[in-house]
Amino acid sequence: MTMTLQLQSTVRNNGTLEVSLVNIEVPAPGAEEVIVRIEAAPINPSDLGLLFGPADINAASTTERNGLPLLSAPIPSELQAGVSARAEQALPVGNEGAGVVVEAGASDAAQALLGKTVALLGGAMYTQYRCAAASNCLVLAEGVSPRDGASCFVNPLTALGMVETMKLENHSALVHTAAASNLGQMLNKLCLADDVPLVNVVRNPAQVEILHGIGAQYVCNSCDDNFMDTLTDVIAQTNATIAFDAIAGGQLASDILSAMERVAERNSSPSNRYGSTTHKQVYLYGVLDNSPTVLNRSYGMAWGVGGWLLPSFLARVGIERGDELRQRVASEITSTFASHYTQEISLAQALQVQTAKRYQRKATREKYLINPNKDV
Amino acid sequence: MTMTLQLQSTVRNNGTLEVSLVNIEVPAPGAEEVIVRIEAAPINPSDLGLLFGPADINAASTTERNGLPLLSAPIPSELQAGVSARAEQALPVGNEGAGVVVEAGASDAAQALLGKTVALLGGAMYTQYRCAAASNCLVLAEGVSPRDGASCFVNPLTALGMVETMKLENHSALVHTAAASNLGQMLNKLCLADDVPLVNVVRNPAQVEILHGIGAQYVCNSCDDNFMDTLTDVIAQTNATIAFDAIAGGQLASDILSAMERVAERNSSPSNRYGSTTHKQVYLYGVLDNSPTVLNRSYGMAWGVGGWLLPSFLARVGIERGDELRQRVASEITSTFASHYTQEISLAQALQVQTAKRYQRKATREKYLINPNKDV
Secondary structure, three states, X not given: OEEEEEEEEEEOOOOEXXXXXXXXXXXXXXXXXXXXEEEEXXXXXXXXXXXXXXXXXXXXXXXXXXXXXXXEEEOOHHHHHHHHHHEOOOEEOOOEEXXXXXXXXXXXXXXXXXXOEEEEEOOOOOEOEEEEEHHHOEEOOOOOOHHHHOXXXXXXXXXXXXXXXXXXXXXXXXXXXXXXXXXXXXXXXXHHHHOOOEEEEEOOHHHHHHHHXXXXXXXEEOOOOOHHHHHHHHHHHHOOOEEEEOOEEEOHHHHHHHHHHHHHHOOOOOOOOOOOOOOEEEEEOOOOEEEEEEEOOOOOOOEEEEEOOHHHHHHHHOHHHHHHHHHHHHHOOOOOOOOOOOEEEOHHHHOOHHHHHHHOXXXXXXXXXXXXXXXX | OEEEEEEEEEEOOOOEEEEEEEEEEEOOOOOOEEEEEEEEEEOOHHHHHHXXXXXXXXXXXXXXXXXXXXXXXEOOHHHHHHHHHHEOOOEEOOOEEEEEEEEEOOOHHHHOOOOOEEEEEOOOOOEOEEEEEHHHOXXXXXXXXXXXXXXXXXXXXXXXXXXXXXXXXXXXOEEEEOOOOHHHHHHHHHHHHHOOOEEEEEOOHHHHHHHHHOOOOEEEEOOOOOHHHHHHHHHHHHOOOEEEEOOEEEOHHHHHHHHHHHHHHOOOXXXXXXXXXXXXXXXXXXXXXXXXXXXXXXXXXXXXXXXXXXXXXXXXHOHHHHHHHHHHHHHOOOOOOOOOOOEXXXXXXXXXXXXXXXXXXXOOOOOEEEOOOOOO
């Protein structure tokens, strides 16, 4: 019987968030299943919501329970109602990861995976051993390590999903915000490879430099005084009419729509007081700013703002197209879709307050990787 | 040669809005054209933007020019840039109207219209005689007056467009705000006739009464203390997942999405922290509140907000479907799509300050009709 250390996040009824490590049994694999020894699982921004909820990590402390570390942090009282649905449930965390298949069920499909390095999506990846359906394993090429393949899904499929959504909705160029992020840099590589014009919006000069350094052609700093003019210029050059925004709060989405409308109006009749007929779209896919989204509606009537979520995108395009996208990721995982990590930590280290404070900042140049089989 | 008195709106470079009456020549009709003596043209909220722009009608005055009335009103300086594109252009006004065909071109189609009462859409309806393409004339049945048929397009097609959009986007019930308006009452009649569940959101008890009086089943007052609970209840009863909002500014659109999400979450897994997968949509089709739209995003990721405009809707469904909808309006113009007017005024009266102040308020129970052939 295999035991595994699993990271769990629990919202307590007393308003405390607890992140703990627990020893649980790994079930024997069914005929169509395998056991993967997880050796690399990234901490993505999209993992932090489940991991820490709205808890105040700056007020966190780490103690021990059953000889294993336990991180506790208070949830501000006004935010407790928002997480009442998950109260007192120990939730495993970790959207994606990669490792080696160490045990396989009886079926041919499962047996064929023995010893292979595979990538997985599906939650509960912050664990040493994970049972998975053989059909869910994305096999990585010979020589590709679990670390190389740890981030096969969230960022690569999001980047591909943005370009695919752009095409599905009849746009020909796109805007991306928080564009110096790991995802943003990947999107630049993808758009360069696929010849899609991409406008990068960032928030400081260092991020401008990062993007120019990787060959980005259109970069704007939203903190510049002449941001709206610069943005309008590059939108005019690219004809971008769709944007993917990771910030969500504040006026940035509205500003992007305004710039798009300025460009569209150059080709419209001035007496059309409902604005241009060019449809302008902003999808909010992240929440770097929790404050409300403020839309001043200075862009006519042909516009939309909405949420964008990877699973909904995959449901929209269907299983077959989703598989094509996944196979493309696997074949370009060390080039177009390569991720870089600044720190590799163990499960126990992930629960140390100082470490937690650092990775929950979602800093541009930092990316953490958990290796659940690294010494605790 | 026929002369016609035409109402024109001009933004002057000095920051003054002028609404004037001018005598112009009506062109002789081409082979496929007719001349319609306009006897009824409504003042819709959608006409007021072109008519008055952002001018301050409370500071308006009426004088005379060339023996005809002239209304002048100052445009607040901070709003002048927004109308610079129309500066010094005399723009005719009036989206729709109806009248009698008094002259026709040589073609059979035009000749067949002589003496008929027809409805027209296309601007410049605040005029005594208007040249129009025969193919643009919607022929009204024997016994239907120009007054009956004056509002065949804007409100009826908007109401039909809302229900049609709801179906096209796979929803089965809808929410409507400012629901006691002329349009809102028409939408109630349409939804009752077509068996579509409709949630009406209004802003005071008198409007609740109006709607109950015409048979509305679901009515909420957004000024009630328990508005969110009431709204959630009726959304649960109807399963409405799309809304059409005439207010636009403030938090109402966001509140509607929140109520929809509360209902959707009852059927979702509580650990899905991206919210329900039920797509929730709000279309903003009016601007009763000019302030920014504020979205608190407390409704997961499956949501959208955007502009909705009748011409864009008609372009989306195509000419054939548009014609079907227009024919339905013509055949139900004295029942489902009947409009009621509280005042019938002449062109000259439309330029009197006291009258202008009243119709620009867009009050719920008031609806003005211009009869350009009424004595000036």
